[in-house]
Amino acid sequence: MSTIVDVANLARVSTATVSRVINTPDQVSPATRDKVLKAMETCQYRYNALAKGFATQKTRIIGVVVPSITNPVFAESTRGIQDVLSACGYHTILGNTDYTYAREAETLQVFRQMQVEGIIISTTDLKGEALAALNREDFPFVLTYSTVRSGPLSCVGVDNFAGGYRATAHLTANGHTRIAMLAGAFSFSDKSRHRWYGYRKCLRDNKLSYDAALVLQSDYTLEGGMAGLDRLMALDHPPTAVFCSNDYLALGIMEKARHLSLSIPRDLSLVGFDDIPMVGFLTPGLDTIHQPAYDMGQESARVLVSRLKDGPGRPVHKLLPTQLIKRGSVQPPTGTPREIPCNHN
Amino acid sequence: MSTIVDVANLARVSTATVSRVINTPDQVSPATRDKVLKAMETCQYRYNALAKGFATQKTRIIGVVVPSITNPVFAESTRGIQDVLSACGYHTILGNTDYTYAREAETLQVFRQMQVEGIIISTTDLKGEALAALNREDFPFVLTYSTVRSGPLSCVGVDNFAGGYRATAHLTANGHTRIAMLAGAFSFSDKSRHRWYGYRKCLRDNKLSYDAALVLQSDYTLEGGMAGLDRLMALDHPPTAVFCSNDYLALGIMEKARHLSLSIPRDLSLVGFDDIPMVGFLTPGLDTIHQPAYDMGQESARVLVSRLKDGPGRPVHKLLPTQLIKRGSVQPPTGTPREIPCNHN
DNA sequence: TTGTACGCGTTATCAC
DNA sequence: GTGATAACGCGTACAA
Numbered sequence: 001m002s003t004i005v006d007v008a009n010l011a012r013v014s015t016a017t018v019s020r021v022i023n024t025p026d027q028v029s030p031a032t033r034d035k036v037l038k039a040m041e042t043c044q045y046r047y048n049a050l051a052k053g054f055a056t057q058k059t060r061i062i063g064v065v066v067p068s069i070t071n072p073v074f075a076e077s078t079r080g081i082q083d084v085l086s087a088c089g090y091h092t093i094l095g096n097t098d099y100t101y102a103r104e105a106e107t108l109q110v111f112r113q114m115q116v117e118g119i120i121i122s123t124t125d126l127k128g129e130a131l132a133a134l135n136r137e138d139f140p141f142v143l144t145y146s147t148v149r150s151g152p153l154s155c156v157g158v159d160n161f162a163g164g165y166r167a168t169a170h171l172t173a174n175g176h177t178r179i180a181m182l183a184g185a186f187s188f189s190d191k192s193r194h195r196w197y198g199y200r201k202c203l204r205d206n207k208l209s210y211d212a213a214l215v216l217q218s219d220y221t222l223e224g225g226m227a228g229l230d231r232l233m234a235l236d237h238p239p240t241a242v243f244c245s246n247d248y249l250a251l252g253i254m255e256k257a258r259h260l261s262l263s264i265p266r267d268l269s270l271v272g273f274d275d276i277p278m279v280g281f282l283t284p285g286l287d288t289i290h291q292p293a294y295d296m297g298q299e300s301a302r303v304l305v306s307r308l309k310d311g312p313g314r315p316v317h318k319l320l321p322t323q324l325i326k327r328g329s330v331q332p333p334t335g336t337p338r339e340i341p342c343n344h345n
Numbered sequence: 346m347s348t349i350v351d352v353a354n355l356a357r358v359s360t361a362t363v364s365r366v367i368n369t370p371d372q373v374s375p376a377t378r379d380k381v382l383k384a385m386e387t388c389q390y391r392y393n394a395l396a397k398g399f400a401t402q403k404t405r406i407i408g409v410v411v412p413s414i415t416n417p418v419f420a421e422s423t424r425g426i427q428d429v430l431s432a433c434g435y436h437t438i439l440g441n442t443d444y445t446y447a448r449e450a451e452t453l454q455v456f457r458q459m460q461v462e463g464i465i466i467s468t469t470d471l472k473g474e475a476l477a478a479l480n481r482e483d484f485p486f487v488l489t490y491s492t493v494r495s496g497p498l499s500c501v502g503v504d505n506f507a508g509g510y511r512a513t514a515h516l517t518a519n520g521h522t523r524i525a526m527l528a529g530a531f532s533f534s535d536k537s538r539h540r541w542y543g544y545r546k547c548l549r550d551n552k553l554s555y556d557a558a559l560v561l562q563s564d565y566t567l568e569g570g571m572a573g574l575d576r577l578m579a580l581d582h583p584p585t586a587v588f589c590s591n592d593y594l595a596l597g598i599m600e601k602a603r604h605l606s607l608s609i610p611r612d613l614s615l616v617g618f619d620d621i622p623m624v625g626f627l628t629p630g631l632d633t634i635h636q637p638a639y640d641m642g643q644e645s646a647r648v649l650v651s652r653l654k655d656g657p658g659r660p661v662h663k664l665l666p667t668q669l670i671k672r673g674s675v676q677p678p679t680g681t682p683r684e685i686p687c688n689h690n
Numbered sequence: 691t692t693g694t695a696c697g698c699g700t701t702a703t704c705a706c
Numbered sequence: 707g708t709g710a711t712a713a714c715g716c717g718t719a720c721a722a
Contacts, residue, residue, distance in 0.1 A: 020692085027691075
């Protein structure tokens with residue numbers, strides 16, 4: 001593999017000139033420029049960005065950490081991130097943690113060793129040492145999909161509390177009184193926890209008692225959803241509606257409901273969270289809380305880029321709006337009046 | 346940021362010793378080792394993998410190029426790739442091309458400039474200069490999702506011809522005679538082209554005439570699927586069945602069919618390709634050709650890793666089996682006998 | 691406009 | 707077991 005030295009020798013110029021031809025072509029006379037370009041051609045010279053990164057301490061690489069590569073919602077936000085970053089001349093490198101803190105810490109370590117210039121992360125442990133360390137060192141990073149509305153960490157996400165509230169309110173407005181929540185385990189998802197807070201608050205505002213038996217924590221998998229429904233339907237007083245803390249869980253429930261010959265929404269109403277593309281195709285379509293994933297990705301990238309440009313400043317907290325999408329997976333419990341006005345937004 | 350030089354000074358040893366503590370701890374006496382580790386601690390030393398890559402000309406980074414990050418089938422295969430690569434001590438960096446050759450060439454260039462050690466790519470242009478260049482230089486790379494069964498390029502994929510044949514045979518076996526194909530544009534998808542070859546061959550074997558008006562090329566998007574169905578139903582003799590060259594297109598068709606009040610499978614039978622997770626949740630479920638995406642990813646990574654280990658050898662061509670999954674989106678055209686035995690496998 | 695010389699953090703090759 | 711030092715490819719003062 002040839003280097004600028006080879007090119008320089010061939011063109012009978014110095015390496016500095018070759019470097020200038022690459023980086024600031026106008027600073028070199030057309031004659032020598034052509035000479036150098038020709039030389040590059042003949043040696044099949046290939047630029048070494050690694051060496052540049054090494055020399056300048058700037059790699060133009062941003063690390064993106066997501067908990068799951070299979071959940072389409074993360075594909076969307078990642079697309080948003082990439083679109084903005086590549087427009088700003090940055091490259092993206094993606095790491096996935098499968099919702100485990102160990103892999104998150106490891107990924108973070110690898111990224112830093114690779115000298116990424118910044119990190120965008122959907123974390124599984126907001127209070128973890130890994131993030132604390134980044135923050136201590138003033139390393140540029142931003143949280144996505146989070147609900148943090150204050151504190152030292154920059155964060156772009158949605159109001160998960162409000163989303164959880166809205167989802168539950170949709171069910172209470174339809175006359176449901178036994179409303180379960182199938183949540184991603186709070187241990188790895190503060191988002192899920194905030195949605196649960198919203199759920200509880202909404203129950204309270206509607207004078208519905210909170211029944212801990214109706215709240216299940218689960219993996220974010222189809223199997224988790226399926227197992228969850230099994231447990232819920234085995235209760236003495238099974239719920240008439242379930243709020244799932246993401247669409248994946250809701251899919252698991254729908255699948256399991258089919259096995260149990262439960263009809264949705266007749267026997268069970270269902271609300272999800274995320275609005276991944278496919279839930280609009282189901283029959284019935286899934287009522288869900290839409291997250292603007294692509295926009296959130298874009299915004300996260302923008303926040304990171306300006307942090308990179310302007311240096312450390314006060315942390316940014318942006319919560320994007322969510323939206324309830326009604327498609328037909330919710331109806332009043334059998335034998336209940338149709339729709340009750342909802343004044344909790 | 347402290348370096349091994351700082352550590353060496355602090356521990357009163359040479360940089361070589363520090364390096365040994367990092368890479369081959371047994372080659373250094375326990376006493377000095379501890380001394381060095383302590384020094385690392387106190388200067389908050391962080392290893393610089395970039396510098397190592399620069400010094401050794403080995404980055405342990407593999408570039409993965411996919412045409413779409415949103416299509417779940419690529420998420421699956423990427424997961425397979427990552428699982429194998431990380432087990433072999435490689436890091437993965439993901440690039441996405443949105444099915445455009447320009448972005449593919451650019452991504453390839455960036456990856457090479459970053460000094461990736463190998464590339465796994467689902468290409469949009471098999472005959473393109475970008476791949477040819479890689480091959481000329483003996484750069485280690487493998488194609489995925491491809492159908493190439495010979496030639497100089499290593500390739501792990503599925504038999505798209507057989508898959509296309511099988512999908513079509515499923516329709517002819519059900520008595521369909523006007524079978525359309527909605528294909529990803531051949532210009533960017535040789536997979537789609539091979540599926541089309543299978544489609545044509547199957548028609549011929551069944552003595553069905555080939556009608557070019559029934560074959561549409563499209564983007565791999567929902568909108569492409571929707572527009573496609575519009576055009577097909579506007580024909581003088583609309584088809585009674587459609588083979589879609591991926592599930593995404595089939596989803597678009599299902600959505601559009603709903604708008605047109607066409608019932609699937611009563612008014613229109615449908616077969617897809619890929620078997621992305623969600624199509625099992627639809628009503629009716631989509632009949633489709635299952636690709637073992639995760640396995641294919643794993644296998645691609647294995648092929649690349651052994652190429653990396655053993656140096657250039659003869660190219661590998663592995664075609665994994667596909668499988669027809671029946672879920673209910675196909676039935677005989679109205680007023681036709683039920684199932685005709687199929688002897689084309 | 692062009693050239694010289696050094697630094698970036700690590701590994702590898704010798705010596706000792 | 708340990709130390710000194712030359713690579714690795716590029717950017718960049720600074721000098722010419």
